[in-house]
Amino acid sequence: xxxxSGVARTSRCNADVERAFASxxxxxxxxxxxxxxxxxxxxVIFMKHMKSLIAAAVLATASLGSxxxxxxxxxxxxxxLSVIDNSANFxxxxxxxxxxxxxxxxxxxxxxxxxxDFDAIVTSFTRNATxxxxxxxxxxxxxxxxxxxxxxxxxxxxTDVWSLRADSLGLxxxxxxxxxxxxxxxxxxxxxxxxxxxxxxxxxxxMMLAGLGVVGFxxxxxxxxxxx
Numbered sequence: 001x002x003x004x005s006g007v008a009r010t011s012r013c014n015a016d017v018e019r020a021f022a023s024x025x026x027x028x029x030x031x032x033x034x035x036x037x038x039x040x041x042x043x044v045i046f047m048k049h050m051k052s053l054i055a056a057a058v059l060a061t062a063s064l065g066s067x068x069x070x071x072x073x074x075x076x077x078x079x080x081l082s083v084i085d086n087s088a089n090f091x092x093x094x095x096x097x098x099x100x101x102x103x104x105x106x107x108x109x110x111x112x113x114x115x116x117d118f119d120a121i122v123t124s125f126t127r128n129a130t131x132x133x134x135x136x137x138x139x140x141x142x143x144x145x146x147x148x149x150x151x152x153x154x155x156x157x158x159t160d161v162w163s164l165r166a167d168s169l170g171l172x173x174x175x176x177x178x179x180x181x182x183x184x185x186x187x188x189x190x191x192x193x194x195x196x197x198x199x200x201x202x203x204x205x206x207m208m209l210a211g212l213g214v215v216g217f218x219x220x221x222x223x224x225x226x227x228x
Contacts, residue, residue: 072101074182078175081109081194086116090176091191094133098182107194108143108175115199118166120151122178122192125159133188135180138162143173160190168199 074094081088090107118140126132138151151164164176182188 072098073103074098074101075103076105078106078108081107081176083109083194083196086196086198088194089191090122090194091189092178093189094182094187096187097185099185100182102179102181104177104179106175106177108173109194110173111169111171111196113171115168115170116196117199118164118169118174118194118196120164120176120192120194121161122151122190123159123161124180124188124190126186126188127158129157129183131184131186131188133160133180133182133190135160135162135178135190137177137179138164139177139179140164140166141175141177143175148174 076092079090079092081090088109092103092105094103120138120140122135122138124133124135134156140148140151142148148169149164149166151162154161154163160180162178176194178190178192180190
């Protein structure tokens with residue numbers, strides 16, 4: 001479409017120049033020579049302009065293509081943790097030919113009955129730092145997506161290790177999110193473990209203290225009876 005409109009503009013310009021020169025009283029030979037030089041100059045300028053537009057379009061298309069290939073999302077769907085005796089394992093695997101692609105995998109769980117302390121660790125290891133994947137973050141969120149706490153990077157390179165802890169998580173839904181990037185075209189995976197520990201409620205502490213007081217009182221009475 002751009003090329004055809006350019007040709008039309010060139011034709012209109014030629015016609016305008018021809019009419020202008022027809023009104024001038026120059027010898028035919030001079031008239032034709034000047035006319036030819038003007039048309040040649042115009043066509044050179046027009047072709048340079050078209051080449052610049054084509055080059056810009058090609059560059060923009062190539063840039064968009066490379067950007068799309070650089071950051072494909074290969075995340076898995078949210079996985080529910082199978083918590084048994086306050087412990088659960090989790091992890092994900094990724095096939096080969098995913099270099100530079102990224103992931104944010106989520107692992108959901110719920111706290112019921114009483115608050116719990118929460119600890120997690122995740123790791124991924126390969127022969128060297130240029131193969132497999134890099135774990136770039138591990139964070140804990142509420143079920144509504146509010147950040148509770150971010151993890152800590154214990155090591156990076158051939159072996160990536162991240163840990164995380166949160167104290168006294170209240171009742172509700174949560175998810176652990178592990179983020180990373182595939183650094184080569186080889187396959188890769190990560191795995192981890194979470195631990196939950198119930199936190200006694202204040203009423204429980206009160207009952208424990210009361211119980212200790214009763215035990216102490218009975219012990220003193222027993223001692224006094226023996227001395228009598």
